[in-house]
Amino acid sequence: MHKILNIITEPNGVLRQKSLSLNQKEIKSNKIKKLCSDMAKTMLKKDGIGLAAPQIGKNIRIIIINTKEKPICMINPIITYKSWAKEWGEEGCLSVPNVFGKVKRCKKIKYKYFDNKGNKLIVNAEGLMARVIQHEIDHLDGILFIDKAKNIKKEI
Numbered sequence: 394m395h396k397i398l399n400i401i402t403e404p405n406g407v408l409r410q411k412s413l414s415l416n417q418k419e420i421k422s423n424k425i426k427k428l429c430s431d432m433a434k435t436m437l438k439k440d441g442i443g444l445a446a447p448q449i450g451k452n453i454r455i456i457i458i459n460t461k462e463k464p465i466c467m468i469n470p471i472i473t474y475k476s477w478a479k480e481w482g483e484e485g486c487l488s489v490p491n492v493f494g495k496v497k498r499c500k501k502i503k504y505k506y507f508d509n510k511g512n513k514l515i516v517n518a519e520g521l522m523a524r525v526i527q528h529e530i531d532h533l534d535g536i537l538f539i540d541k542a543k544n545i546k547k548e549i
Contacts, residue, residue, distance in 0.1 A: 395434040398449040400487045403537060408447055408488055412454045412533040414469045421511045425455070429466035429509050432457045436464060441487050443525045445532030448488045456529040458522070467506035470530055473515075474503035482524055484538045491549070494542025498527050 401407055419425060428451070436444040436457050446455040454469045478500045485493045501519040504526055508514060518526055528538055539545060 396431045397438050398431055398435040400435070400439060400444075400448055401450050403489050403539070405488075407450055407452065408532070408537060409535040410447065410452055411535050412445075412447055412452050414454050417507075417511055420468050420507050420509065425468070426509050429455065429457065429468075433464035433466065436487075439487055442521075443529040444487065445529045447532050447535075454533050456526075456533065458525055458529065460522075466509050468509065470504055470506035470526070470533070472502050472504045472527065472530060474501075475499040476501035481543075482521075484524070484528060484542065486528070486538050488532075489537060489539055492539065492545060492547050494539060494545035496524075496528075496538050496541050496543075498524050502526060504530075 415425065432444050432449060435449065436459060442459045444457045446453045456467050456470055458465050458467065476499045479497050480500050481495045481497050483493055484496045500523060502523045503515065503517050505513060505515045
């Protein structure tokens, strides 16, 4: 049974901590499979396009990204390449509700991660997908989009 998890909102110290990597045994555990599933369900229910474990109070390196096909669980994601070319784009965040701002991010990235079966994947991303991955990995390092954003506005 999927569980909708509570989203932690700023200000909260959990959102500002650096998250811990998981080992291979933890990555393949049923506990992590369930957590990934619950995070995906929560992200979809809250109309998000990404969700990081710190946003649900877990200090571990897991992010969920919504793709056209289905949500993807990425464990211990690391960006291995960032393009010189950058672009500004508007961002928001489930942990900073109703706040939006322009953030400058790399247009293209290459990243690696483990899926919840322990398989290592290496992927290229550009555009919105690259933006979302960078935003979510920032969460794992205790960084929120508002730390980098310009023209921040709050919607009521």
